[in-house]
Amino acid sequence: MTPFHGPYDDGDYADGNALAGPLREIFAVDLTAASGRCAHCGAEGPVALLRVYAHAPGLVARCPSCTEVVMRLVRGPNSAWLDLRGATSIRIPLGVE
Amino acid sequence: MGIVSPGFHGRRSAAAPELPPGQYLTEDFPVLTAGPTPRVPTDAWEFTVVTEAGQRYAWSWADLMALPGQTVTVDLHCVTKWSKLGTTWTGVSLDTLLENVETAADYALVHSYGGYTTNLPVEDLLDGQAWIAFKYEGEDLAPAHGGPARxxxxxxxxxxxxxxVRGIQLLNEDEPGFWESAGYHDYGDPWREQRYQGD
Known part of the structure; x- marks a missing residue:
């Protein structure tokens, strides 16, 4: 179906720092310091600036430029599901090798 | 107030309404949303059904309003563990909408304005089990709760x-929707506590 172009109300979301705790459980590095490229519009920016909709069955992180989904994180009792299909890449700052 | 013996209230299970396993009762109506809330004017609203053969059926808002409506009182069970009992909705039964749709598909993928999707078997849409609802407790359905129609x-x-809700795709193969592709159960029966994949 073709996208519905609006209007929309932004609704209730937090910034990407809301991902810090749940992602720390999975990754050894703090991914909110990483930057990602949106698979929909190509915008690149820090994970911490994603729009995170947390009043939902999982965390839904959306691109601040186009509002499409960049990342989804569902935490079940025994597993977490991380869906990154909305990000073409994640750039993670590391120490000098 | 001191501690009151449970005996004064009788057996709790007799007084409390029966809920699916793991659920708690709520009186308010929490708003859960995975993204921005679309504001869809009813004069631009359209509901479509596309069959497995590619045949397309469409209803405008006026078309929907012209169909016989039903008012039903049902219990709601959210996977985030709240349940709300005795909610009253008005809508058009999917039995009515699918009555003249030529299909032998077993699966449905439901699409929303805003891009959300969810999947379920076609048989769960039929036999008085599903509606396109546009009124909640006698009032027009608010956008926060899915209005103009959910x-x-x-x-x-x-x-x-x-x-x-914007449309239903009828499919020969099951296709997971937004939450079903991110760990949630494909079917989601609250009485069998089918929250996550593998439950």
């Missing part, structure tokens, strides 16, 4: 009752 499938967890 799918209502109360026998499954509420994520299946897609807000801002």
């Amino acid at each position: 799918l209502l499938v109360p026998h499954l967890y509420l994520w299946k009752s897609a807000k801002w």
Whole structure:
């Protein structure tokens, strides 16, 4: 179906720092310091600036430029599901090798 | 107040309404949303059904309003563990909408304005189990709760009752929707506590 172009109300979301705790459980590095490229519009920016909709069955992180989904994180009792299909890449700052 | 013996209230299970396993009762109506809330004017609203053969059926808002409506009182069970009992909705039964649709498909993928999707078997849309609902407690359905119209499938967890419903794709193969592709159960029966994949 073709996208519905609006209007929309932004609704209730937090910034990407809301991902810090749940992602720390999975990754050894703090991914909110990483930057990602949106698979929909190509915008690149820090994970911490994603729009995170947390009043939902999982965390839904959306691109601040186009509002499409960049990342989804569902935490079940025994597993977490991380869906990154909305990000073409994640750039993670590391120490000098 | 001191501690009151449970004996004064009789058996708790007799007084408390019966809820699916793991659920708690709520009196308010929490708003859960995975993204921005679309504001769809009814004069631009359209509901479509596309069959497995590619045949397309469409209803405008006026078309929907012209169909016989039903008012039903049902219980809601959200996978985030709240349940709300005795909610009253008005809508058009999917039996009515699918009555003249030529299909032999077993699966449905429901689409919403805003891009949300959810999947369920076609048989769960039929036999008085599902509606396109546009009134809640006698009032027009608010956008926060899925207005102007949402799918209502109360026998499954509420994520299946897609807000801002826009159309249904009828498919020969099951295709997971937004939450079903991110760890949630494909079917989502609250009485069998089918929350996550593998439950």
